[in-house]
Amino acid sequence: MRIAQVAPLYESVPPRLYGGTERVVSWLTEELVRQGHDVTLFASGDSLTNAQLIPVAKTALRLDCRCIDPLAHHIHLLERVIQRKDDFDIIHFHIDYLHFPISRSEALTQITTLHGRLDIPDLVPLYQEFSDMPVVSISDSQRTPLPWVNWQSTIHHGMPDDLLQPCFEPGKYLAFLGRISPEKGLDSAIEIALRAEIPLKIAAKVDRADKEYFEDQIKPLLDSDLIEFIGEISDLEKNEFLGNALAFMFPINWSEPFGIVLIESLACGLPVVAYPLGSVPEIIEDAETGFLVNSVEEAAKAVANISAIDRRKCRRAFERRFSAKRMAQDYLAAYQRIAKPEPATLALTEGDLRWMKLEPPSSTT
Numbered sequence: 365m366r367i368a369q370v371a372p373l374y375e376s377v378p379p380r381l382y383g384g385t386e387r388v389v390s391w392l393t394e395e396l397v398r399q400g401h402d403v404t405l406f407a408s409g410d411s412l413t414n415a416q417l418i419p420v421a422k423t424a425l426r427l428d429c430r431c432i433d434p435l436a437h438h439i440h441l442l443e444r445v446i447q448r449k450d451d452f453d454i455i456h457f458h459i460d461y462l463h464f465p466i467s468r469s470e471a472l473t474q475i476t477t478l479h480g481r482l483d484i485p486d487l488v489p490l491y492q493e494f495s496d497m498p499v500v501s502i503s504d505s506q507r508t509p510l511p512w513v514n515w516q517s518t519i520h521h522g523m524p525d526d527l528l529q530p531c532f533e534p535g536k537y538l539a540f541l542g543r544i545s546p547e548k549g550l551d552s553a554i555e556i557a558l559r560a561e562i563p564l565k566i567a568a569k570v571d572r573a574d575k576e577y578f579e580d581q582i583k584p585l586l587d588s589d590l591i592e593f594i595g596e597i598s599d600l601e602k603n604e605f606l607g608n609a610l611a612f613m614f615p616i617n618w619s620e621p622f623g624i625v626l627i628e629s630l631a632c633g634l635p636v637v638a639y640p641l642g643s644v645p646e647i648i649e650d651a652e653t654g655f656l657v658n659s660v661e662e663a664a665k666a667v668a669n670i671s672a673i674d675r676r677k678c679r680r681a682f683e684r685r686f687s688a689k690r691m692a693q694d695y696l697a698a699y700q701r702i703a704k705p706e707p708a709t710l711a712l713t714e715g716d717l718r719w720m721k722l723e724p725p726s727s728t729t
Contacts, residue, residue, distance in 0.1 A: 365699060368455040369415070370445055370463075373437050376410040376424040381596045382569045382626050383426075386581050387477040387593075389458050391523050391576040395692040404452070406445055415498030430473045437450035444467055450714060454699045461487075464494040468608060475500060475516060475704055481621055483509040488528055498702055502622040503643030517698045520646070521622055522691030523631065527599075530679040536665065537592075538608035539634070541602070541625050544582060545574045547618035549639070552660055554585045556637075559664040561590070564613070567605055569596035606632040611654075611670045614638035615663060623647065630682035633675035637666045647686075653678045 369392065376384030378390035389405075390413065396403045397414045405411065409419030420441045425431045442463055445455060451538065454475040457463050469475050477500045491513050501507045501518045503560075509594065538554045538560075558565035570578045576640050596684050597605060612629040619642035626647045629636050636654030650656040654673060655666035 365696070365701070366451060366453045367396060367404070367699065368445065368452045369396075369403060369405045369407075370441065370455060370459060371405065371407040371411075371477070372459050373421045373441060374426045374434065375408070377405060377407040377413060377694060378599065380424070380427070381598055381703055385458055387624065388477075388479070388521050389689045391521075391579070392570070392692060392695060393687040395522075395524070396696075399692060399698075401695075404448070406441060411471055417426075418444060418448070420623060428718045438462060446470060454703045455510055456699070458695050461490060461497075462513060464490075464497050467497065468494070474498070475698060475702055477502065477519070478506065478619065481619065483619060484507060499696060503641045503646050504611060505619060505646065506621040506687050508619075511652075516701065517694060517697070519626055519694040520686060521627060522686045522688045523624075524688045525683060528603045528628060528631040529607070530631065530675065530712070531727065532633050532675045532679075533610040534671065534675065537565050537609055539606055539612050539629075540564060540566045540568060541597075541605065541612070541628075542568050543574075544568045544570045544578050547616060548583075549615035549617050550582055551585060551614035552617075552663075553613040554582075554588075554591055556615065556663040556667065558588065558700045559660060560665065560667040562667060563592065565592045565594060565609070567597040581586045588729045602628060606634050610632055611667055612636045612662075614644065615660070616641055616644070618642065620644060628685065630678045633679045635670055635675065635678055637663050637672035639663075649681065653681045688724040 369389055371377050371389040375386040377386045384676045391712055393403055393405050393413055393415050397608060403415035404418060405413050405415040405421060406418045408424045409422045410424060411417055421437045425434045425437060438499045449472060455472055457474060457476040461547060477496045479502060491510050495513050498514050499700045500516050502521060505519050507515060538557050540550060542548060544550055554564060606629055611632050614636055614637055622643045626636055630653055636648050638648055638654060638656060640656040643654060648656060657663045657666050
């Protein structure tokens with residue numbers, strides 16, 4: 365197929381440091397190319413890909429101190445896509461709803477993966493207006509606030525099998541990786557580590573929006589010999605950081621649409637201790653690849669019992685459920701349904717079967 369992948373411009377594809385959406389776009393793009401498809405990637409100019417790259421911004425916007433108005437770059441991105449619309453069998457957007465008006469007016473053959481949270485009241489009238497737009501969820505739980513939109517599939521993220529190598533010998537510290545913000549639960553992770561009396565290493569970025577939270581709420585908690593703040597790390601550093609840990613801590617306090625770091629941990633053979641919110645129960649199998657707990661006390665007990673989890677089983681779960689190959693196959697099935705609708709002959713994904721019985725809301729909803 366001739367496929368366009370349209371990535372956000374905030375990070376390069378793949379990101380140099382933190383960046384979830386752009387990382388998934390990279391994994392999907394490279395796997396589609398590997399399978400022989402003709403893929404064009406619209407992204408920042410510092411992206412690295414085996415697809416044809418159409419650079420829009422010169423560099424990733426988040427790391428460009430000269431960027432004042434990121435929206436201007438994304439409007440430019442949309443225009444570049446429209447100029448090439450006839451070159452593709454399907455256009456796959458990863459920029460949320462930004463393209464909806466132009467996709468409707470141009471009658472584009474397109475699909476959108478929604479990578480973020482949907483439990484925001486402002487989104488309801490927008491998705492009611494654009495309820496015809498074909499969209500993909502990254503977990504079943506992500507659909508909960510808007511079950512009546514035009515869902516095509518639930519497609520869990522997947523990553524290359526050889527990107528991270530497993531380590532089957534348990535380490536001596538707990539790991540926290542990602543972004544520091546109130547919903548990520550770092551304060552709880554620190555409390556769990558202190559109760560368990562096991563060191564916690566924190567490899568995380570602090571966005572401008574969360575700097576005050578970090579200074580006021582988190583920084584005072586770092587004054588312990590058991591707590592080590594490393595800061596943001598690159599992909600090249602992840603394998604050692606995760607592989608050498610005892611367990612990964614994920615005590616979130618929001619409905620996470622999909623925690624990429626969870627499948628990165630599984631790829632490294634690292635068990636996970638997490639709160640069962642959002643997509644977490646779809647990714648972590650309780651007492652198989654980690655422990656799902658509901659409090660700091662339960663989490664500390666789970667850490668003490670983490671040796672009960674077979675690290676080889678964690679790796680096998682990753683290979684079975686979260687590979688880039690499986691993700692690409694699921695997306696190709698969705699592409700084919702939209703570009704060449706043949707519902708009676710195309711296989712449905714597990715996510716399709718779970719959601720195909722949902723009815724749209726009545727006109728009075």
